[in-house]
Amino acid sequence: MVHRLDPLVIRHTHRIPFPTGPVGDGGVAALQFDAALMSVGFKLSAELLERLSGLSEGTVVDTAVRTLGTVREMVGDHVRHNVYFIDFPANVPDTFDFWMRCIAEALADDRTRAGTVEQLSAGVVNLLTLPSYGNYRHPYAEMLAHHDELIAAAGDRMTVLHLGGASDDELAALYLALAGSSTPLGEDGLRDLRDLAGHCADGPQPAEIPVRENRAVVNQARLTAGVGLLLGTVTDVLRLACALAGGDVTLQEPTRLRALPRAVRRALLAGLDAVVADAPAKLADVHAHREMWKRLGERLHPHEYPQWPHAADVFAVARGEKAARSLDGRTEELLAMGDVTGAVELLKAAPGKLFRSLDRLLRAAGTQDERDAVVAAAEQVAPSVSGPVVLSVRQHLHNRAEATGELRVFVNRAGRAWVTDDTRPPVPAPERKRLIAALDAELRRRLPAEDHLLIDPDVLDVALPLSGKATASGLGVLPRGSVSPVDGELLRFFVYWKQTERTTDFDLSALLLNADYATVSWLSYTNLRDAGGEHSGDITDAPDGASEFINLRLGAVRGTCIVPQVNIFSGEGFEEVEESFFGFMLRETEQKGRPFEPRTVRMKSELRGPGRVALPLAFLRGTDGRWRAKWLHLYLKGTPASNRVEGNRVTVATLVRGIVEREQLTVRYLTGLMAVDATTVTVWDGKTVPAGPVTYIGLERPDGLHPASRIVTPENLRDLIPA
Structure with a gap:
């Protein structure tokens, strides 16, 4: 059975729910599906390929269409990535020469000549007034024609998709994992939990929901389904009220509470009454959100329900009419x-x-x-x-x-x-x-005693996800503080954004620092070529979406630290635009290819945070000469407009230093504790898979693991955190 929520399973688990349909000869279609996946950096596992090959061609095609749409969005290939300079990274001009060319073209244009002359006479020219600046000069198809095909390389990313169980079983398992997580989920994780909770409200529930925000989302679904609420504190009721209003269940941002139907008011008041009756000391929790409790009282009308006097006490404390020392x-x-x-x-x-x-x-x-x-x-x-x-x-x-x-x-x-x-x-x-x-x-x-612990050494420096809010959603994203190797000659950043209503200008930049975190140079629209790299050109308006790129030859980079950043020069914020994401690719020089090649993408993360400057990660050159990524997932407040790398380089350098020099608890620490009591510990060589069940911890799930194995990858790394 195909379910509308199946894409959540693919994104969170890299499994395709068990395909069902008429038996047939789908071998050719399955191979074509596999080839299409490989073009965007994914691949079918041997088991999944075998399953699809035994189904009808139509079933395979339907599965392929649904899956390809999901994985293309995961990697950022669901949109068209154009560049201002059509041959990028080749033939990028010197910045000053480019600006002079734009001015010359404006002087040659009857519509802009007078205004440009006036600006020149004043000594300052606004680039945004020049007709040839900031907008694509060629269609997407013409740009593609200027680039050779990508030559496949052994280092290209290949994410394996595995065979899952029945759709409802996969959705139930994912719901239990998210709802019962011992660490807070990110914004996208909470959104997915909300969808799953509505589907699974009548099914099995986690033995415990330790994270309050998760409990609010689950309670919203249970309230809709007419199932009893799961409440431990009075604040659980306040979070639920915020969820019902479509607001912030973390209570960090103000929520405009809504009028509630009588049945909902009764459920919330009954829940409040039971919590306080069981533990009157919990009234002290009201003080942390007194003003919001007052507003909620105006919607719940507790005076109309004398059968729940303990609920009325909550609002009496909020109004200061009843004492409850915290x-x-x-x-x-x-x-x-x-x-x-x-x-x-x-x-x-x-x-x-x-x-x-x-x-x-x-x-x-x-x-x-x-x-x-x-x-x-x-x-x-x-x-x-x-x-x-x-x-x-x-x-x-x-x-x-x-x-x-x-x-x-x-x-x-x-x-x-x-x-x-x-x-x-x-x-x-x-x-x-x-x-x-x-x-x-x-x-x-x-920690549970493990019989056979199988560890991928590449995962050891991944930071423990103590909060899902320290990790952006996306593909190949690791928690803040994680360190991962960077292998390749060319490092290419990209940003994509699509504005909602207002003209919006995002600027991709890269700050280069030395070992003392002093500025060496930078790449941006104000410095198109430098430090072994090129900028793809400034795009200043994105009604249909826009992309910017920075290409760096790592061997030629001056300095020991590269800090890519996305500055909002004008317009909508990261949380206001219709869509925005950042990522990076790795490739070898001889591979050529288009500016954006999905199978060379190593990471793609959503940009959805406060502030006007985003710092997704930094790249550090070690004493051995090798580059490594240090994951940041940070946002700076910046200024309302005109944020530029030149203006924030001191702040960024200080912040990066503080993060880089702080040591995180990593998978290495936790597996070290687990190894003490494990019967067998094996460091995976990337080839040999043990015959029996194992607990595997790594970046990617290997093919051929025993079906009874426990598998932990970055997608469910939170499962390592003990309750």
């Missing part, structure tokens, strides 16, 4: 009085808050007894703290230098980043080491 407030009072031990005892009732406060508590402790009390409390409550929080604190302590003067990097949930000097006193070394040992022991206790 744990945070009581903790602050104790710390203000210098009672660290008292604060620690109080926080033991909220293990997560205690863990998040460890740094501050240890710095506030004035005696050894107080420091011992902090560490002892952490050791005591550790089994009750969620896995992501334990890992986050473990990572924090690892990076907590004993000397001051380091950079402190802040990144919020939306990817907005800023950096400052770390002026905090150091955490005492003995307590820091004792806590690290305790956290390692706790994590090792939670």
Whole structure:
């Protein structure tokens, strides 16, 4: 059975739900399907090819059409990528010569001559007023005719698509995985969960939904289906109200709440009443969002439902008519009085808050007894703290230098980043080491004992996805802080955007830094050729979509750090445009090909974040001369208009330094803990697949693994995080 949600399975799992249809001779069509997939960097597994070959030709063709549309969008090949300079990367002119040519053409045009002369007399010419600047000068087909076919190379990306189970089974499994994730999902992940939750509301549910945002999305579907709500705190009800209004379930952005039908009001009030009746102390959670609770009370009319008095208490607290002291407030009072031990005892009732406060508590402790009390409390409550929080604190302590003067990097949930000097006193070394040992022991206790652990060495430097918000959605995207090798002679960035209403100008640029993070040079529309690279030309309007490219010969690059960035010069933001994405390709010089070749794309990620400057990743040259990518997924506030690489290079360099010099907990750390208790540990050589079941952890799922194997790749790396 074909389901409209099957593309979600392909995107999230790289599996095609089990194709069904009349038996037939679909071998030829299956091979053609495989060839079409390879042209965009995908391939059918042997098992899937065999299955399709035994079905009718029509069934294979239908499967191919649906799948090709999905994978082409995954890699960015669903749109046309044109370039301003038709021969790019060849024959890109010198920047000054190009601008002079544009001025000469404007002077030769009767419509623009007078205005151009007037600007020249003033000494400044606005490039956007020149008719030959900023818009494509040739159709897409003409550009294609100027480029040779791509020559296939062994290094071209080839993502294997595997045979999945029945469509409903695959959708149910994906729903359970997303809903039960121990780490927050990104914006696209929440959107997909919302679609799946509506389909799976009546089916099996996760044993636990630890992430509050996920619970809100699931509750919205359960409310629609008339199934009981899953509520643990009063804030769960507020998140659900935001979900019903189409707002932000993370509660980071304001939501305009809507009037609600009587049946929905009754369900929310009944849920609130049950939560507070069971645990009156949870009324203290109201203080964090008092104003929003007041607005929700205006929509729920709790006074009309006297049968739920505990629900009415929630709104009384929000209005200040009923007291409910918060744990945070009581903790602050104790710390203000210098009672660290008292604060620690109080926080033991909220293990997560205690863990998040460890740094501050240890710095506030004035005696050894107080420091011992902090560490002892952490050791005591550790089994009750969620896995992501334990890992986050473990990572924090690892990076907590004993000397001051380091950079402190802040990144919020939306990817907005800023950096400052770390002026905090150091955490005492003995307590820091004792806590690290305790956290390692706790994590090792939670990890399952593996019989046979099969590890792809290429995945070891991938950062643990402690939050899905630290990873953009897309193909080949890794969590913030991950390091991955870059193999190829030519590195080519691309950005695509399509405006919604207003004229919008995105500018692709690349900043080149030396080992001290000082500027060496840059490539942008103001510097079209330099540093072993070329810019494809500035496009300033994208009603039908537009692309810009930067091509770099890695062997000729000056400097040790390349920071591609997308600056919004004017118009709509990343979250306002109809579509926008960034990516990079790797190829060899002799391959030639078009400016955009899907099977050379190594990464394509959506650009959907706050701010006016996007920093997807950086490329670093190591002491061995090899280049590696360091994943950033960051956004800078920038300015409302005219953002340029020249204007933000100091900020970008400081931020990149702060990220690069901060060490992340990686798959290497977690597999090291897992290996201690594993019966067998094998480092995969890329060829030999064990005969029996294994737990495989790698970048790509190999063909031929035992059906009972557990498989972890970047698509479901969150499954490694212990609950």
